[in-house]
Amino acid sequence: MKAYHYRRIFAVILTLGCLAAVGFAAEGSRRPEISGRETSDAGGGRFVSGSAADYILQPMDVLKVFVFQHDDLNKQMEAVQVSPEHTISLPLVQTIKLKGKTTRQAEQIIRDAFDRDYLVNPQVSVIVVKYAERSVNVLGQVGKPDRVLFPPEKGLTILEAITLAGGHTRLADLKKVKLTRKQENGDTEVMEIDVDALMKRGGRDAVQLQKDDVIFVPERIL
The missing domain is CATH 3.10.560.10 (Outer membrane lipoprotein wza domain like)
Incomplete structure (x- = not known):
């Protein structure tokens, strides 16, 4: 009788341990909730959150444009200045319009421009290396x-x-x-x-x- 009683206690403990392990695994796999800041208009553009990817590019900003595995091309795009007309000039694709665009959006626009006629599925990143004085x-x-x-x-x-x-x-x-x-x-x-x-x-x-x-x-x- 005692042996049966101990076996029941052991089974309950084992079951609780398994449930706890599943709970911890689910908690660990759950993605953290991300909260953003409200959009506000300033400097001729709007700013969404504090992320550099969401910064709206301004005239006279200096950008570094990087295309993965295209070193010769990258050397020509280490200091690209946004013009007063909100455009940039890049090799191969010439003039790109970026008025009102964020850094993240600029990456997509440049990627599409290269992908259209020159490169196959290019991976593009844009970094602001110098902000225009405002x-x-x-x-x-x-x-x-x-x-x-x-x-x-x-x-x-x-x-x-x-x-x-x-x-x-x-x-x-x-x-x-x-x-x-x-x-x-x-x-x-x-x-x-x-x-x-x-x-x-x-x-x-x-x-x-x-x-x-x-x-x-x-x-x-x-």
């Missing part, structure tokens, strides 16, 4: 009125720009901040932004800046 001007009632640089790979909000310019002074009228922006057609747009309301919302819906924007923080009328 800046805005922050003037008026801020601690250090000056030019503020965009961080590489990232956008810049109006709240961040004011902070980088030393923050606002006690006399600042944050309800009537002026944002001046030059459009692609040459026209100038002036917007009045209630920065005070943005701050009260914790920065949500903060206005994203573009290259060469001018922010003016006026003095409060007492």
Whole structure:
């Protein structure tokens, strides 16, 4: 009777051990959940997440284009600059249009261009080796009125720009901040932004800046 009892206990322990092993294996094989950042418009383009593959290419960026197992071709593509027209020139395929394209999308476009007439199933990678300098001007009632640089790979909000310019002074009228922006057609747009309301919302819906924007923080009328 005792032997039968021990055999039952051993069988239960063995079964539990197997179930635990299966559970751990399933947990280990489960892919981690990846969360991304919200898309925001800045610098003439939009930025999706912090990944370099999702950076939207800008004029004057310098790229390195690499095609697997094509060393002679790669030597000609170690420093490819994006033109003011958002294009690049590559050997064999000539001009490639990249306006509004991410690094990841550029890889696919270049791959298709080479694959069309010259290479068989090319494996292409694109790396930004030098980011174009992008800046805005922050003037008026801020601690250090000056030019503020965009961080590489990232956008810049109006709240961040004011902070980088030393923050606002006690006399600042944050309800009537002026944002001046030059459009692609040459026209100038002036917007009045209630920065005070943005701050009260914790920065949500903060206005994203573009290259060469001018922010003016006026003095409060007492």
